[in-house]
Structures are given as structure tokens and as C-alpha cells.
Amino acid sequence: MQSEGFLEVAGIPLLLFAVLVYYGVRLLVMKDVTAIRGKHKPPVKDTAMYVKSASSLIFFLAFATLVMAFLMFINTYAALGEFIAATLIMGILWRRMEQKYGG
Amino acid sequence: MAKMNRKKINDFLINNGVIIVMFVLVIYTGFTSDNFFTSNNLMNILMNISARLVIALGIAGCVITAGCDLSAGRMIGFGGCIAGTLLQKMDYSNKFFPDMEPLNPFIALLIVMVICALFGTVTGFFIAYLSVPPFIATLAMMEIVYGISMIYTKATPLGGYVKAYTDIGSGKFLGINYLIWIAVIVAAITWFIFNMTRHGKYMYAIGGNMQAAEVAGVPVKLTLILIYMKAAAMYGLAGFMLGAKSGGASVQLGYGYEMEAIAACTIGGVSVTGGRGRVSSAVIGVTVFELLKVALQYLGVDANAQYIAIGIVIFVAISLDIRKYIAKK
Numbered sequence: 001m002q003s004e005g006f007l008e009v010a011g012i013p014l015l016l017f018a019v020l021v022y023y024g025v026r027l028l029v030m031k032d033v034t035a036i037r038g039k040h041k042p043p044v045k046d047t048a049m050y051v052k053s054a055s056s057l058i059f060f061l062a063f064a065t066l067v068m069a070f071l072m073f074i075n076t077y078a079a080l081g082e083f084i085a086a087t088l089i090m091g092i093l094w095r096r097m098e099q100k101y102g103g
Numbered sequence: 104m105a106k107m108n109r110k111k112i113n114d115f116l117i118n119n120g121v122i123i124v125m126f127v128l129v130i131y132t133g134f135t136s137d138n139f140f141t142s143n144n145l146m147n148i149l150m151n152i153s154a155r156l157v158i159a160l161g162i163a164g165c166v167i168t169a170g171c172d173l174s175a176g177r178m179i180g181f182g183g184c185i186a187g188t189l190l191q192k193m194d195y196s197n198k199f200f201p202d203m204e205p206l207n208p209f210i211a212l213l214i215v216m217v218i219c220a221l222f223g224t225v226t227g228f229f230i231a232y233l234s235v236p237p238f239i240a241t242l243a244m245m246e247i248v249y250g251i252s253m254i255y256t257k258a259t260p261l262g263g264y265v266k267a268y269t270d271i272g273s274g275k276f277l278g279i280n281y282l283i284w285i286a287v288i289v290a291a292i293t294w295f296i297f298n299m300t301r302h303g304k305y306m307y308a309i310g311g312n313m314q315a316a317e318v319a320g321v322p323v324k325l326t327l328i329l330i331y332m333k334a335a336a337m338y339g340l341a342g343f344m345l346g347a348k349s350g351g352a353s354v355q356l357g358y359g360y361e362m363e364a365i366a367a368c369t370i371g372g373v374s375v376t377g378g379r380g381r382v383s384s385a386v387i388g389v390t391v392f393e394l395l396k397v398a399l400q401y402l403g404v405d406a407n408a409q410y411i412a413i414g415i416v417i418f419v420a421i422s423l424d425i426r427k428y429i430a431k432k
């Protein structure tokens with residue numbers, strides 16, 4: 001498959017992967033929770049744990065997008081199912097993390 | 104006094120610098136190109152603006168609450184594809200649903216908007232109830248909608264639309280294209296929602312300070328869901344409009360439009376830090392942005408170089424917006 005065709009199918013998931021990895025690394029390295037939470041939310045209870053948990057979840061979603069990108073070439077249904085499941089899991093875990101370490 | 108006036112002028116020039124520079128560029132293009140200031144070109148520009156304005160008005164609501172919606176482009180493609188599959192001619196050889204009679208375009212539009220709104224509701228739920236940051240929730244939704252579009256259309260481009268549908272893209276009322284009328288009506292409705300309803304006031308309150316809004320009794324979660332739902336319905340409408348205009352659609356329809364819309368909102372004065380922005384901001388932003396693109400084409404700027412120019416404009420506009428925010432603080 002030519003690179004153009006590859007990007008047409010997997011370009012969006014790969015782009016999303018890159019964006020998520022960027023934010024995950026930024027959170028982990030700079031510990032800048034406002035990059036994720038915005039400026040108007042109250043400060044977090046435990047910055048270190050928040051950073052650790054949030055970046056883990058972002059990396060989890062990034063990994064899910066990478067898996068989706070490869071699954072797109074095998075079975076689109078499987079790719080979509082995998083990503084919806086990952087998003088749901090991430091959403092629920094994010095909520096728990098916010099309740100535990102968020103403001 | 105003179106010092107204050109000079110400061111005011113300086114602030115005005117800095118805050119509206121992008122618009123002024125683009126305005127000058129447009130005037131220059133108009134005087135150096137033969138066909139720029141013609142009614143045909145004006146109508147073309149207005150038609151291009153119409154769908155983009157609908158998208159920008161949807162995104163403006165999200166941006167005012169200090170959020171964003173990166174799923175817009177994919178939602179437009181999805182909306183365009185749904186409309187396309189429901190409005191193909193019976194005798195079209197590649198008809199998506201061979202045995203189904205084409206629907207009335209207005210019913211198809213309603214279906215498109217409702218389906219897109221459902222996806223917007225899910226995005227809003229993730230943001231409001233699960234506290235997922237808007238950019239992550241909307242990126243995830245962008246991916247999900249993309250996957251659904253691929254499955255739904257089997258990645259096949261659509262065409263062969265019924266005349267009643269393509270007429271929406273080419274027909275006129277009082278000499279003005281239907282698409283422009285649709286954009287005007289949507290802008291008027293959005294103005295009413297932003298300025299005359301409680302929902303609009305809640306929206307600005309959330310963007311200004313979410314915590315304070317919550318304490319003041321604003322139903323933050325419900326308002327956020329409604330904003331993302333309304334925005335998604337608008338993307339569906341934009342997809343429908345673009346499909347009618349081009350006479351075809353594919354999952355790639357609307358690709359990158361979300362970035363253009365966010366940029367247009369910022370240029371016009373919708374603050375990415377939340378709490379500020381009007382319908383007129385979106386109108387100005389989209390118009391200026393579209394004029395810039397057309398002016399660059401008329402000036403014979405290389406297609407790839409146009410991306411660089413547009414990127415620089417976005418960069419400068421957002422930098423100036425952040426400057427305004429810092430100065431206000």
C-alpha cells in the first residue's frame with residue numbers, strides 16, 4: 001500500500017495518537033495540570049498523583065488509537081469497537097481520578 | 104489625555120491587527136485583480152462562507168465555555184454522508200440503498216441533525232459528567248465518528264443526488280443563494296440563543312468562571328451537554344449544505360474545517376480562554392478568513408504557501424487573544 005493510501009485510512013488515528021502523546025508527555029514532564037484542566041477549575045488535591053494518573057490515562061487512550069490505526073486495515077468494526085470500549089473505560093477512570101485527586 | 108488616546112489607538116491596532124492587515128490585503132487584491140470585486144465572486148465567497156459560518160457558530164458556543172470541539176470536521180463528513188445516502192436518485196447505478204425511495208430533503212436534514220446531535224450529546228456527557236477535558240473527549244469522538252462513517256459508507260464516495268437536494272446548493276431566493284439564507288437564519292437563531300435566552304447567559308457564565316457559575320446555581324452539566332449537542336446538530340447541517348453544494352460527499356468531507364472554524368472564531372474575537380464572544384465575532388472571523396483565502400488565490404500564491412500564510416494568521420490571532428487575556432488579568 002502506498003503511503004498516501006496508508007495515511008488515508010490510518011492518518012486520523014495516528015494524528016490523534018501524536019496529539020495525545022504530546023499532552024501526556026507535557027503533563028508528565030512539566031506537571032502543568034492547567035494544560036488539561038483549563039484555568040478556571042479549582043486546584044487539584046494531589047498534583048503528583050493527578051499528573052501520574054491523568055498522563056497514564058492519556059497514554060492508555062493514545063495506545064488505543066494506535067491499536068485502532070492498525071485494526072483499521074484488518075476490520076473496521078473491530079477498530080471502532082476497540083476504540084469505543086477504550087474511550088468508555090478512559091471516561092469512567094477519568095471520572096474516578098477527578099473525584100480522588102481533582103479539585 | 105493624549106497619552107491615553109495613544110494607548111487606546113495602540114490597543115485597538117494590536118487587538119484588531121489581523122483584521123486590519125487582512126482588510127488591506129483584500130483591498131489590494133481587489134485593485135490588482137480584474138475579477139475580484141465582481142458580483143459573481145462576491146456570491147461565491149458568500150456561498151463558501153455560509154457553511155463555514157454554521158460550523159463556526161457551533162464551535163463558538165464550545166469556545167465561549169473555554170472548551171473546543173475537534174470532532175466538527177468528522178461530524179460534517181458524517182452528516183454529509185448520511186444526507187447523501189438518503190437523497191440519491193432511484194436510477195443512480197451506485198445507489199447506496201437501491202430499494203429506498205429518496206426522502207424529502209427536509210426530512211433527511213432533520214435525520215442528519217438528530218443523529219449528529221446524539222453524538223454531540225455523548226461528547227457533552229463525557230465533558231460534563233465524566234470531567235474529561237474537552238479536547239480529549241472531542242478528539243475521541245472525532246475518531247469514533249470517523250470509524251462509523253467508514254463503516255456506514257464502506258469508504259465509498261457518494262453522488263447521484265436528487266434535484267431537490269442539489270437545488271438547495273444552487274437555487275436562489277430574491278437573487279441570493281439558499282445556502283446564504285440558511286446561514287443567515289442560523290446566525291439569527293444563534294444570536295437569539297446567545298443573547299436572549301437563559302441558556303446563553305449560562306454559557307457565558309460557565310466560560311467566565313465555571314466554579315462561580317456552579318456556586319451561583321447555573322446547571323453547568325446540562326448547559327455543557329446542550330452546547331455540544333447544539334454544535335453537533337449544526338455540523339450536521341453544515342455537512343448537509345456542503346453535500347448540496349458539491350453534489351457529492353465522502354468521509355473526507357469537512358476534513359480540517361474544525362481548525363479553520365476555531366481560527367475564524369479567534370480572529371473575530373471569540374476568546375479561547377472562555378467567557379467572551381458574540382455571533383458577530385464568528386461572522387467577522389469567518390468572513391475575514393475566507394477573504395484571505397480567496398485573496399491569496401487571486402494573488403497567485405502557491406497552494407502550499409497558502410497553508411503557511413493561514414497558519415501564521417492563526418498563530419498571530421491566538422497570540423493576540425492570549426495577550427488580551429493577560430492584559431485583562
